[in-house]
Amino acid sequence: MSRPPAWRTTVARLAQPLMAAWPFVMMAVVSAVDLLAGPEYGYLSLLALGPAFASLSGGVRRTLLIGLMALALSLLLGLYDGLIGTRQSALSLMSVTGVTAASALAAIARQRRERELADVRSVAEVAQRVLLRPVPRRAGHLRAAVSYTSASAEARIGGDLYEVVTAPTGVRAIVGDVQGKGLEAVESAATVLGAFREAAHDEADLLSVSGRLERALNRRLSGEEFVTAILVEADAGGTLTLLNYGHPVPLLLRADGTVVAAEPDAHAPPLGLSSLQVEGPSPYQVAFGPGDQILLHTDGVIEARDASGRFYPLAERMFLLAGDDPEEALEKLRLDLVAHVDGPLHDDAAMLLLRAR
Structure with a gap:
């Protein structure tokens, strides 16, 4: 908090x-x-x-x-x-x-x-705490850590979501952000997480998983409501497969300290907008070797402003994740984010860190 x-x-x-x-x-x-x-x-x-x-x-x-x-x-x-x-x-x-x-x-x-x-x-x-249960510290060949910073009293609760699941094909994770605030946003987040937890074990690839999420959301959402999300699958061979549905681009911190944005070839609309009949995202892959880390986050992180209106420079602060313990490293980054704002955030900020062991 x-x-x-x-x-x-x-x-x-x-x-x-x-x-x-x-x-x-x-x-x-x-x-x-x-x-x-x-x-x-x-x-x-x-x-x-x-x-x-x-x-x-x-x-x-x-x-x-x-x-x-x-x-x-x-x-x-x-x-x-x-x-x-x-x-x-x-x-x-x-x-x-x-x-x-x-x-x-x-x-x-x-x-x-x-x-x-x-x-x-x-x-x-x-309801939000029950929904956003702790992620496993170790998932397959990965170590995981999560941080969730609540917004100011005006926003109070939001629709940020995250999950890590160990599937037969590898470790699968999701970070998303539901449009809006309050109980309706929490209910939409529950729909996404419920569908993901089930589909991550059953489906053969990320596109099939995202198809399940889309169908579940279409039954729940109406009008112009939507959910931005990024899905990740990490296999034991050292490859990350990503699907980005209009979500902030995750950042990779290589073992040598290099920071790389895991940018997709083309941007796609969020989940829940199938009525627009636009083409969804294509999976893209990045190398993910021992010691590499990927930070998935919501827009509450990169859109956090200080007193002078400057956005939080996440890429410049990624060096804070270089510690031995992923949870301690992510907590350092969270504290740095709060210090940058120097007060309560205006939007929830969720971060999920995955590190290849």
């Missing part, structure tokens, strides 16, 4: 007690101004600011308690100013009472919405 930088965490921690203290600060300021200015200016009604701000962060009981404190202050200041029984004092008491009642109702509604939102997010995140 992505973590905000230290200064953002510090600000968030300071903001909570400040927000909690704000109603008392406002009532204290209004009381001081009224004592200094005298009764002729009529500041008593402004004591309603206390319960008004209380509903922003506290519960119903706290809001009512602050409202009672505001009423008590209004009576005390009214006595001090000699306004008890006057129209100004009555308006002040009515204002504080009315705002307290409205703030209590607002606090009830806010807490209900927060609970509902927390429940929805919890269900969606659990």
